[in-house]
Amino acid sequence: EWLDRFAGTVPAAPVNSIDQALENPFVTETGRLQTLEHPQHGAYRLIANPIRTAGAETPAVPAPVLGEHTDAILAELGYSPERIVALRAAGIV
Structure with a gap:
């Protein structure tokens, strides 16, 4: 309801849970979803860091x-x- 009220007048966006963020079409379609292997906890999914240094992606490390x-x-x-x-x-x- 709040997003409808603010539409076009106030910058607003939904706050997603981690699961919602990982399943967001923008994240999956733009290749921002990564899987990282942790030495003690195994593989887990994350959204890639959007910050680039000298045009290169910042590598994700556990x-x-x-x-x-x-x-x-x-x-x-x-x-x-x-x-x-x-x-x-x-x-x-």
Whole structure:
């Protein structure tokens, strides 16, 4: 009803659920639907990022799993491999 009332006078659009958005004809017909493989959760569908950098699509990558980058971040912060092992052994990370 609100969309009918606003038509032609106020910019308005429906708010879709995730399922509705994934089944939207615009998304499917324009090739914006992607399937991404997550290492722990398997395949899932998503709408491709509409932002392009230098004319190229931004690749979709799965979110990191909990702790996936911990060692690299600690090393970047100056922690030695031995210290990281000690932190893990102490249950700190």
